[in-house]
Amino acid sequence: MITHVSIKNYKSLADVSVDLGPLTVLVGQNGTGKSNFVDALRFVSEAVQLGLAQAIKARHGINAILFSASQKRSNHMSMMLDFDFIDGHRSYSFEIAKTSKSDYFVHTESLHGPDIDLNLTHGLGDIQDATGKKVVNTPTYKSYKTLTLSFLNPDVTLEQNVSPTAIHLMREFLTNAGYYTILPETLSTLGDSQTTSVLAQDGSNIGSVLRLLKTESKDRFHSLIDFMSYAVPDIRDISFQEIGGYIVVKLTHRVNDHDAIFDIKQESDGTLRLLGILAALHQDPAPSLITIEEPELMIHPGVLGVLSDAIIEASLRSQIIVTTHSPDLISRFDPSVIRVVEKVDGATRISPMEDAQIETVKQKLFSTGELMLLQGLRGQSQS
Helix, strand or coil: CEEEEEEEEECCEEEEEEECCCEEEEECCCCCCHHHHHHHHHHHHHHHHCCHHHHHHCCCCHHHHECEECCEECCEEEEEEEEEECCEEEEEEEEEEECCCCCEEEEEEEEEECCEEEEEEECCCEEECCCCCEEEECCCCCCCCCCHHHCCCCCCCCCCCECHHHHHHHHHHHHCCEEECCCHHHHCCCEECCCCCCCCCCCCCHHHHHHHHHHHCHHHHHHHHHHHHHHCCCEEEEEEEEECCEEEEEEEEEECCEEEEEEHHHCCHHHHHHHHHHHHHCCCCCCCEEEEECCCCCCCHHHHHHHHHHHHHHCCCCEEEEEECCHHHHCCCCHHHEEEEEEECCEEEEEEECHHHHHHHHCCCCCHHHHHHHCCCCEHHHC
């Protein structure tokens, strides 16, 4: 689990430091930077899994990433992630510096923990520690534009205090995270027939994921059906039909004491989006981290209790981060998991709720959602 994130100069995140738990709910108005925080974590995952150059290119270059205010753009950005694993605490950090109009390099990179203590500078052809001692020979490494964590082989015996387990755990956590923005129109299109347990970030392969879940993880699949039936009481089952290399998803409804089967295209947008979110939350094996942007969109307020229950249950398997500005949804969560997101002078601030507001909720004078509507949620930095 990621327990703490520090980010400097990434998009609107000029300088944020955020504690995370098994479940974290980011609450703020549109444009305050909730999505930028999620994207920063996604950036690290993509940089480790796909390469730093591709992660930066996907965001339209280094200039689109660096924080800018008052007509002045920062020339460096940095991130630090603290992890808690079963066998101990570890941290990973890096700094990327801009060198010219559109060029950049990795300036520093560090990995620390009980079994790893590595401060890296990136030289041509090798990696060095802070004293200049060569750590591991990498003759094909010819630039400063790659994060070491993305290519360092856990099986290599290093000269420094570096455990292969530490490298593996951090890299696996980052590459097994899922960042979900699920829209009904994507779910209603035909997905390729394939065998996969990993839901695509737009949910486009939901048929393949649910079909495998139904055959290989029956308990998890039945839990998903239970949540769907709480929200849409006449839903009984999900079935699949393969046509020409594509999977058609069908939902069984109980109508007038008879089963009626409907193609997924015939379902409402709210039903489709709920199905997509539940599919993300019920994957087996569970992702290390699941982020969901504004899960309340298109979903009836009366269903938000079911949705919040599913999110809380999934946080026992995966770390969950949710962004929202829905008073109805945030009232379903303990105020201790809420982080207030605001923008001040063009820069995002993220902090826990003000202690006085938390106490008001605990005394049941107002719900979190009512406080949000009456006076706005206040972060501790505003106290």
